[in-house]
Structures are given as structure tokens and as C-alpha cells.
Amino acid sequence: MEYCKRFLRVLLVFVLANLALLETLAPPPDWLTLPLLFGLLAYYLWFHIRPRRAKGATHRLRALLGGYELLFVAFFVILAEMAFYPLLLATGALHRAVPALGAAPDWVFLAANLLLFVPLVGALLVNGFFRVLLTSKHLRVVWRVLLLLCWWVPLFNLYLFYRVLKAVRHEYYFELSRLENEAVHAENRDCETRYPIVLVHGIFFRDWQLVNYWGRIPRALTRCGATVFYGGQQSALPVAQSAAELAERLRAVLRETGAEKVNLIAHSKGGLDSRYAITRLGLAPHVASLTTVNTPHRGCIFAEELLRTLPKGVIAWMERRYNGLFRTLGDASPDFLGGVRDLTRENCLCFNRETPDQEGVFYQSVMSTMQKPSSAGFPLNLTWHLVRKYDREANDGLVARSSAEWGHFLGNLSASGRRGVSHGDVVDLMREDIPGFDVREFYIGLVKGLKEKGF
Known part of the structure; x- marks a missing residue:
């Protein structure tokens, strides 16, 4: 069930970040455009505030898990974007959808789409970074420094995200298990x-x-x-x-x-x-x-x-x-x-x-x-x-x-x-x-x- 929820989160953020491009490729009915836009924006803002529920966790662990979820979604949205753009360029779908493009290369339109994609996904990354950096007790200093300095380096940043996500996920479930065990020990004195x-x-x-x-x-x-x-x-x-x-x-x-x-x-x-x-x-x-x-x-x-x-x-x-x-x-x-x-x-x-x-x-x-x-x-x-x-x-x-x-x-x-x-x-x-x-x-x-x- 959690995998389905994650897939839905990635899909919704991906659609919002590429809304202008997707509307060009497959225009929705006029009556649906505004509700779709406001619905996606409302979900996006709510996702920033409460990325994921965490029953039985402390405030720190809830914030840590939220940071993990934000980075996870941003990570897979970026991967999806890296596959989406080459697909559009290879198939020529943009020129078929918008004949007015004429001789203009597809990459011009794709670059314009990044003006929306980058700030939306970047905000998720920043929110996730700060949640993780401020709440993780186990993430090593070297990974913190690399994350702050090299988040923008293509491909290497994906490796960084993967390592940080792996470490944070382990910390969350380890600490949650510790809390459960400790509660039993405490109850039994x-x-x-x-x-x-x-x-x-x-x-x-x-x-x-x-x-x-x-x-x-x-x-x-x-x-x-x-x-x-x-x-x-x-x-x-x-x-x-x-x-x-x-x-x-x-x-x-x-x-x-x-x-x-x-x-x-x-x-x-x-x-x-x-x-x-x-x-x-x-x-x-x-x-x-x-x-x-x-x-x-x-x-x-x-x-x-x-x-x-x-x-x-x-x-x-x-x-x-x-x-x-x-x-x-x-x-x-x-x-x-x-x-x-x-x-x-x-x-x-x-x-x-x-x-x-x-x-x-x-x-x-x-x-x-x-x-x-x-x-x-x-x-x-x-x-x-x-x-x-x-x-x-x-x-x-x-x-x-x-x-x-x-x-x-x-x-x-x-x-x-x-x-x-x-x-x-x-x-x-x-x-x-x-x-x-x-x-x-x-x-x-x-x-x-x-x-x-x-x-």
C-alpha cells in the first residue's frame, strides 16, 4: 500500500511540474483545467507541510521521515524527467502536438518547461535537505558536506540522494524499533x-x-x-x-x-x-x-x-x-x-x-x-x-x-x-x-x- 501511495505522490508532483508541457501534449477539457491546477497546487503545498504520517514516532523522527519522503519524491520525479525529455525528443511528439512550433527545435520548449519544473522540485529538495540535516543524528558529516556542496552536480547528485535516502531510512526504522523495544523494557522496569x-x-x-x-x-x-x-x-x-x-x-x-x-x-x-x-x-x-x-x-x-x-x-x-x-x-x-x-x-x-x-x-x-x-x-x-x-x-x-x-x-x-x-x-x-x-x-x-x- 505504501508503494502505491509513493507512486501517486511522484505522479502528482511530476504532473504539476510539467503541467504546461502536458497540457500542450494532451489538452484537458476547459472545465477541468482550473480545478486540476488548484487541486495539484493544494496537494503540493500540503505535501510540503505534512509529507507523510508516522504513527508512534517522536517529533524528531516524524520530521526526519518527512525529509526522507520529500527527497524520495523529488529524486524519482527527477529520474522520470530525465526519461521524459529524451522520449519527447526522440518521438517528435511536441511538433505533432503543436504545429506552430515550425522550425523551432523541441529543446527550446523543453527548456521553457524547466522554468516551472526547477523551482517546484527544487523547493521539495530544499525542504527535504533541511529536515534531514537538522533532525538526523546518524548521517555522517562527510555526506552532509557533500550534500550541501554537490547537490547541483549532474549524476553525482543522484548518487548522493541515494546514499542519503538509504542512511535516513535505516535511521528512521532503527530508531522506531528502538522506541518500541524501549517501551516494553520501560513498562517491565x-x-x-x-x-x-x-x-x-x-x-x-x-x-x-x-x-x-x-x-x-x-x-x-x-x-x-x-x-x-x-x-x-x-x-x-x-x-x-x-x-x-x-x-x-x-x-x-x-x-x-x-x-x-x-x-x-x-x-x-x-x-x-x-x-x-x-x-x-x-x-x-x-x-x-x-x-x-x-x-x-x-x-x-x-x-x-x-x-x-x-x-x-x-x-x-x-x-x-x-x-x-x-x-x-x-x-x-x-x-x-x-x-x-x-x-x-x-x-x-x-x-x-x-x-x-x-x-x-x-x-x-x-x-x-x-x-x-x-x-x-x-x-x-x-x-x-x-x-x-x-x-x-x-x-x-x-x-x-x-x-x-x-x-x-x-x-x-x-x-x-x-x-x-x-x-x-x-x-x-x-x-x-x-x-x-x-x-x-x-x-x-x-x-x-x-x-x-x-x-
């Missing part, structure tokens, strides 16, 4: 755990309010009943210092909520910070579970090799630049080199001997891997090669798979095709919907599992 959730970030990031390290995950968990807090440690410190900051934050959460314990979900180095706080800072009685996500429990061999082979001057320059930047961004005492050193294989093996798991705390882990370097952007597309060279196994761009296994291993997260799931994808860092991997649904399932275990 699937993430309403006994103890609050504390999300612990990894190295080189902070818990900023404006840019959430965990992307769309916290909001999804909260909607489904979870009580979510953040670790709050600085971006780069030795594990012992990060753990001390984390322990202080956890005690504050316990005081604020009145809970006896917390559930920790820790990414990357945050998993080591959490283990240190549990075992060596007396937090074991107050932690129900620790879930580590892509944490290098056995270290990163490539980090060890880089520290060994890079010139000391280069390392010192990187440290000064990093520490200066993050001190400006709010860290009290960032320590780039101290944080990186604690991720080497040698230091992690020593850490594991001195930091045994504690009885009464449930430990589990999960990992993801990239299938190819293009699965992620810079710098993970470069470090992926280094991890493969030195660790010699599948990795997420920073951490080797075997290094991430700790406690009960939940398995390796993957996506359909050869996209893979990178170190950043697994915490929704880029807010990207990856075919075959729904990061929000994964965390909802993870927290639901903690709830079912009584945590």
Missing part, C-alpha cells in the same frame, strides 16, 4: 536493579555533562528503570590514583542513595581502576558486581613496545601536550605517562598477582573486535595494525581479545558483515547505529541480567 549502576570510564576521557562518554546508553538505561551514576575519576592517572578517586565517588553514591552496594560497569582502564578499588581500597563489601568492557586485564603489548621504541623526547612532548590540555579541561593533576605505563603487559601481570578477585563480588567481562581497520576512524584504524602486530590476535583497536577476558566471560560482541565493533563503539562514543549491533539494547540486556541475578 527491566533495568530497575536492586543496587544502583555506576558507569566507570576509561583512559583519556572524562565524565562531561555536555559530551557523555557513554553516548545514548545512560538515557536508555534510565528510561528502563535504572539508577545511573558515573565514576568521576580524572582522564589519565596511574591505576592506584584513579581507584582512590573512584572509591571516594562510590562512597558518595552509597551515602546519596542509601544503598548497601553498587553495580560497576567499567570500560577499558576503568575496569582496572574498579578492581583496585574493590580489592585494595576496601570496597568489596559495597560492590555487588563488576562488569568490565574491553578492559586490558593482561595489558597491551603494543603500548609496552611504543614506550620502549619511541624517542623519549617524543613521549615527553606528548605528555606535556596531553597534561596541559586536560588540565585546561578540568583535570586537577593529569598524568598521561603514569596512566599509559599501568597498561603495559608487565605492569598488568604484576597488578593481577597483587589484586585478586574478592569473594562476594560477581565478576564478568565482555569484549568486542574490529574486523578491519576501516571499522573505526583515527586513531583506532592505526592502532588496530599495531595490536595485530604485537599481540597477534583479534582486537578492538586497542585491546587484544584474550586480554579482556576476566571472571565470567560473556563473549565477543560482533556486527553483521565486516564492520566489527571498536573500542569506542562498545560505549557508543560516536553515537553510531551499527548494522547487527544495537549498543543500547546490549546494555539494557546486560543490566537486566544483573537484575535477574538479584543485584
Whole structure:
């Protein structure tokens, strides 16, 4: 049924945009001309205002779908026009319909027809462009820029429209499915755990309010009943210092909520910070579970090799630049080199001997891997090669798979095709919907599992 509606939309816009030409080729009865014109104009204006109904969608998704529909119709009207003009020229239909044209070439009349076609179809494109550009959260910057700069380039613009339409359509149906699933989870309070959730970030990031390290995950968990807090440690410190900051934050959460314990979900180095706080800072009685996500429990061999082979001057320059930047961004005492050193294989093996798991705390882990370097952007597309060279196994761009296994291993997260799931994808860092991997649904399932275990 929807295909029939779309065909009708394309047909009506095509007829309006070529009305002068079509009336010349097949003149309607005089009594029908004005009603036909006003009817087509009324539909055209209404189509601009409400391109398509979208039941159960948010305002943003309705606007996004409207933009998709406007671009879709304009795209196929342009394709139809590209077939219509050569047909008229090849058959000589214009000269037969209008003998007064005489020796005037057909293209003159066709060019005059474009004076109506271009503004009518162009208005649909502009409306659709702005709806999509302002409401899409997943359309990549490169496609936005190309769309703005190259929409007028013949043939290439059709390819652009196709790629944008494909991306927007995927986003709409993906998000609509997410809303439906989330509504079920929210109704069942699937993430309403006994103890609050504390999300612990990894190295080189902070818990900023404006840019959430965990992307769309916290909001999804909260909607489904979870009580979510953040670790709050600085971006780069030795594990012992990060753990001390984390322990202080956890005690504050316990005081604020009145809970006896917390559930920790820790990414990357945050998993080591959490283990240190549990075992060596007396937090074991107050932690129900620790879930580590892509944490290098056995270290990163490539980090060890880089520290060994890079010139000391280069390392010192990187440290000064990093520490200066993050001190400006709010860290009290960032320590780039101290944080990186604690991720080497040698230091992690020593850490594991001195930091045994504690009885009464449930430990589990999960990992993801990239299938190819293009699965992620810079710098993970470069470090992926280094991890493969030195660790010699599948990795997420920073951490080797075997290094991430700790406690009960939940398995390796993957996506359909050869996209893979990178170190950043697994915490929704880029807010990207990856075919075959729904990061929000994964965390909802993870927290639901903690709830079912009584945590």
C-alpha cells in the first residue's frame, strides 16, 4: 500500500511540474483545467507541510521521515524527467502536438518547461535537505558536506540522494524499533536493579555533562528503570590514583542513595581502576558486581613496545601536550605517562598477582573486535595494525581479545558483515547505529541480567 501511495505522490508532483508541457501534449477539457491546477497546487503545498504520517514516532523522527519522503519524491520525479525529455525528443511528439512550433527545435520548449519544473522540485529538495540535516543524528558529516556542496552536480547528485535516502531510512526504522523495544523494557522496569549502576570510564576521557562518554546508553538505561551514576575519576592517572578517586565517588553514591552496594560497569582502564578499588581500597563489601568492557586485564603489548621504541623526547612532548590540555579541561593533576605505563603487559601481570578477585563480588567481562581497520576512524584504524602486530590476535583497536577476558566471560560482541565493533563503539562514543549491533539494547540486556541475578 505504501508503494502505491509513493507512486501517486511522484505522479502528482511530476504532473504539476510539467503541467504546461502536458497540457500542450494532451489538452484537458476547459472545465477541468482550473480545478486540476488548484487541486495539484493544494496537494503540493500540503505535501510540503505534512509529507507523510508516522504513527508512534517522536517529533524528531516524524520530521526526519518527512525529509526522507520529500527527497524520495523529488529524486524519482527527477529520474522520470530525465526519461521524459529524451522520449519527447526522440518521438517528435511536441511538433505533432503543436504545429506552430515550425522550425523551432523541441529543446527550446523543453527548456521553457524547466522554468516551472526547477523551482517546484527544487523547493521539495530544499525542504527535504533541511529536515534531514537538522533532525538526523546518524548521517555522517562527510555526506552532509557533500550534500550541501554537490547537490547541483549532474549524476553525482543522484548518487548522493541515494546514499542519503538509504542512511535516513535505516535511521528512521532503527530508531522506531528502538522506541518500541524501549517501551516494553520501560513498562517491565527491566533495568530497575536492586543496587544502583555506576558507569566507570576509561583512559583519556572524562565524565562531561555536555559530551557523555557513554553516548545514548545512560538515557536508555534510565528510561528502563535504572539508577545511573558515573565514576568521576580524572582522564589519565596511574591505576592506584584513579581507584582512590573512584572509591571516594562510590562512597558518595552509597551515602546519596542509601544503598548497601553498587553495580560497576567499567570500560577499558576503568575496569582496572574498579578492581583496585574493590580489592585494595576496601570496597568489596559495597560492590555487588563488576562488569568490565574491553578492559586490558593482561595489558597491551603494543603500548609496552611504543614506550620502549619511541624517542623519549617524543613521549615527553606528548605528555606535556596531553597534561596541559586536560588540565585546561578540568583535570586537577593529569598524568598521561603514569596512566599509559599501568597498561603495559608487565605492569598488568604484576597488578593481577597483587589484586585478586574478592569473594562476594560477581565478576564478568565482555569484549568486542574490529574486523578491519576501516571499522573505526583515527586513531583506532592505526592502532588496530599495531595490536595485530604485537599481540597477534583479534582486537578492538586497542585491546587484544584474550586480554579482556576476566571472571565470567560473556563473549565477543560482533556486527553483521565486516564492520566489527571498536573500542569506542562498545560505549557508543560516536553515537553510531551499527548494522547487527544495537549498543543500547546490549546494555539494557546486560543490566537486566544483573537484575535477574538479584543485584
